[in-house]
Amino acid sequence: MSNAADMGLTARDPWDGQRDVVVVGNGLAGSAAALFAAQKGLKVAVVGTGSQLPLSSGLFDLAGMVPGDKGYSAAPWQTVQDLVSQGPGHPYGKVGADAIAQAFKGFLAILEEEGLGYRICDTNARVVTSVGSLKASYALPETMVAGATALEQGLKTLIVGIRRLKGFEASQVAQSAAPIWPGLSSVVVAPEGLGRPGDIYPEALARELDLPEACDRLIEAIRPHLDGHKAVGLPPVLGMEKSRETLAYMEKGLGVPCFEIPGMPPTAAGVRLREALDRAFSRYGVATFVGGRVTKASKGEGGFTVTASLRGEERTVSARKMILATGRFMGGGLAGDRLRITEPLLDLYVSQPQSRDAWHRCDLFHPEGHAVNRAGIIADTAMRPLDSEGNVVDPSLFVAGSILAHQDWKREKSGAGISIATAFRAAASCSV
Ligand SMILES: Cc1cc2nc3c(=O)[nH]c(=O)nc-3n(C[C@H](O)[C@H](O)[C@H](O)COP(=O)(O)OP(=O)(O)OC[C@H]3O[C@@H](n4cnc5c(N)ncnc54)[C@H](O)[C@@H]3O)c2cc1C
Structure with a gap:
């Protein structure tokens, strides 16, 4: 993996037409995916409403516990x-241990370039x-x-x-x-x-x-x-x-x-983490539209067209490929109504309990957590979303981060790990 200096990259005009990849969501997963993709020489734009990263502790968890276990695992x-x-279906199983380790190493090297050790x-x-x-x-x-x-x-x-x-x-x-x-x-x-x-x-x-x-x-x-x-x-x-x-x-x-x-x-x-990532965007020439919520995303012959709006201002970017990293309920990546959980932007299939009654256990503090927290998008090993029949929805659409199904990052203490590892895989798949 090369760094920005090796590639001779400079920040480009933010919205100069067609991109190779548009990343929607600028949390940890979207930011990591954008940078990994840019490191591969792809022309990347990232659009996000403004990240929750400033709220985070700055610690990067990989796997702290299996839900139901008492206390943290040392290993x-x-x-x-x-x-x-x-x-079954845990995102770590899709990425594999070697790639997870590589992802961490690569991501920490990007932060190191920005002086954040x-x-x-x-x-x-x-x-x-x-x-x-x-x-x-x-x-x-x-x-x-x-x-x-x-x-x-x-x-x-x-x-x-x-x-x-x-x-x-x-x-x-x-x-x-x-x-x-x-x-x-x-x-x-x-x-x-x-x-x-x-x-x-x-x-x-x-x-x-x-x-x-x-x-x-x-x-x-x-x-x-x-x-x-x-x-x-x-x-x-x-x-x-x-x-x-x-x-x-x-x-x-x-x-x-x-x-x-x-x-x-x-x-x-x-x-500090948010600012280091923003500096890295600039170093790697990632175009950003921060604060913008993507209101429309469609696929045509040339690829995806994504429209974002911010206080009445609209921006459109076209890209051959798209990475969806919009997080869970808090950021709006998933939405729930009285009946079911949906993915509001592309209406992707969301794996979820059969009825709302099964979202939560009666015991709010049950150590194994709640089914609603494991709901999300199912992806294949290339991080391409699957439909309800298990078919790839679109070969040029990828997904990363906490929006994925079959994980409960808060309970597992696997937040950063899942974001970084799946971002790494999604970016690698984009470059194929
Ligand atoms: C309070 C807090 C504490 C944390 N502590 C830890 C910790 O101790 N250890 C650890 O490893 N990790 C921690 N984390 C970070 C955590 O790892 C990541 O937040 C988590 O992995 C999810 O990242 P994500 O990028 O998938 O989703 P998010 O962080 O939710 O990012 C998704 C982003 O996409 C945006 N978005 C959604 N829909 C749209 C749209 N239509 N258009 C544009 N943008 C959109 C959302 O607003 C959001 O900003 C913490 C996070 C928080 C918030």
């Missing part, structure tokens, strides 16, 4: 296998979240890696809150996580000259901490409290475009490993 690849053998963990790495709960994940932003190590080694660690910062209570993290991490303590600092007057918002503070002078203020405020602590945990605000440099600067200034604690949405880590 993500074994869990991938278990998901495939226990749930991730570390793949052989076992699911456990981190403490901002509510003090445990989360296990496969690929951690490098700003969160030292937190997994500190927890694993039970290091005496200081959790630092910042006065007036919204959405992060250091004492809550320390108290809730105390049973699994006895060496934790917390402090709230009030660095002089950091943040505007009034409430401080994580995204704004992260941008401020791209600057060494701002880091110096935070370091000065933390240093008197270090007192033999071997690591420092912070809210996820360690830089926006320069998080790698910010982390290194903080660690040098404090003399101990530092890490971000995954936060509640919206998070600076999610915004």
Whole structure:
């Protein structure tokens, strides 16, 4: 797989006529699919209403558990296998372990090009979240890696809150996580000259901490409290475009490993991811129409014609192939009425329980989840949607991400993995 520099790509005029591929949906799956396709030299346009990525924790899960099991699995690849053998039709079974691994590697390399580093963990790495709960994940932003190590080694660690910062209570993290991490303590600092007057918002503070002078203020405020602590945990605000440099600067200034604690949405880590992907779009010449909802998509002799509208402005793009990555109910990729679940854009066949009564179990918190969460589009191994008879709907139409059937990403902790892996396969199929 080549990178943008090798290909000599530059951003092109966004809507310069015919494209090879149009991607509908700019969440994790659509963004990854667009970039994988562009890496293959295809001319790509992506249209999306605006992604939910800024809400995400920034962690990339592969497979955290099989629904019904108690607790996280330590072995993500074994869990991938278990998901495939226990749930016929699981998207991971369509892509296969080798391609899933390749997809992760390729996607993380794209982010690395944009200065956003991730570390793949052989076992699911456990981190403490901002509510003090445990989360296990496969690929951690490098700003969160030292937190997994500190927890694993039970290091005496200081959790630092910042006065007036919204959405992060250091004492809550320390108290809730105390049973699994006895060496934790917390402090709230009030660095002089950091943040505007009034409430401080994580995204704004992260941008401020791209600057060494701002880091110096935070370091000065933390240093008197270090007192033999071997690591420092912070809210996820360690830089926006320069998080790698910010982390290194903080660690040098404090003399101990530092890490971000995954936060509640919206998070600076999610915004960082969104912005890195947007920079990658530009690097790889992917045309974007962000904020636009595709209202019409039709297929003619020359391929697909997709019309998107935004505040009264309409744009049309034609492309030989299309990747549908519109997500589930929240983003509008699937819709449900009193009788059934539909796919509103192309009216694709949606695999679903026979009646609405079977959508949910009586027990809302049943560990095996609800049938409605496994509803979705069935695809073949090339990620081409199938109709109710199992026939390919259209050889130039592909689907990726959480809209796919036979997975329950929230329960399986497989969100990023399914998005990245199926995007990789859909993009590869487009280039054939
Ligand atoms: C709060 C939150 C926390 C998360 N935490 C984690 C985590 O800890 N670990 C992890 O691995 N992943 C996490 N994720 C990310 C998750 O992996 C992905 O959101 C998930 O994989 C689904 O991605 P997707 O691209 O398929 O769908 P979506 O993210 O839903 O993206 C689909 C996009 O398509 C748009 N769309 C739909 N219809 C149209 C249309 N007609 N025209 C244009 N656009 C349209 C939608 O509005 C949406 O923006 C989190 C996500 C959220 C929201």
